[in-house]
Amino acid sequence: MARSPWSIKHLRTARTLTQNFRVEIKQALITAAGHSQRRLPLQTLVDRDGSAKTALQILIEEILQAGIERIVVVVAPGEVAAFTHAAGVYAPRLAFVEQKEPLGYGHAVWSARPALSGAPFLLMVGDHLYVSGRPERCAQQLAAVAKAENCAVSAVQATHESKLPLYGTVGGRLVAGRRGLYDISELIEKPTPTEAEQRLIVPGLRAGHYLCFFGMHILTDSILEQLEEDVARAGGKGGIHLTPALARMAARERYLAVELQGRRFDMGLKYGLLTAQLALALNGNDRDEVLSGLVEMLARNEA
8 A cells, every 4th residue: 555755844945835715614525436435425323313324414413514505525426316315305505526537535636626615615525424522513613723723724633543544643742832733744655554653653643653644634725736736647557546636735824633522433444334323322312322222232242
């Protein structure tokens, strides 16, 4: 598996641009074209309010509650009808883009450029669901940080080293006086534990844990310029990752990472859908009923 290490401290010597815009997030992008993720947003779960919804509907509601109403969804060829049906009443809010070839996550984001308005956007992956530890949902928290700091921000989550092959990972240092907010110094796409130990240690995290991407970013349109370079360089070949483009973006503009008060649940993992469903249920109105059922099930298994 290819890995792409990028050192921000070296790239920053080339920084020439200044932050002269205001981050206003009025659009969102959901990527759902990957071979392993394209069917997951179509799955039906029971949301925290006890209603049966598709994962796509739950993601859309996450976005809408962040005050964003324009949503672009990247899908594989031939999948628009299925996603339109899965969106239900929210279908009129969606614009679809087909990723013609499966050339990587970065390529999927780049594919959406004609549908994006040239303004900052919330980027979310279609195979993750989120449970917030606050009244505000995770996307709301991230949007608030991006607006307050006036820059691109990626959400991260402390993740055990055994899951490093699944995520882009960042290293950095805490912003003075700000809990859970990091100035990014290093990005590595799916690092090995050895690489992480050598380059991505973040003071204050538990041993064996690193800051891995949460599946949720607020980015400026300059990321599309960086991805354009990668697509041209690849010459029609795959392996176009988002992480190297993020590193080059960080050389041009302020870019932070933040730990949100919430958890991500990757539906693509083994038992991922089950874990996501349990997390939603235990965070919802039927928590006591679900807990009672789990206790009864465990008691029967032990009998």
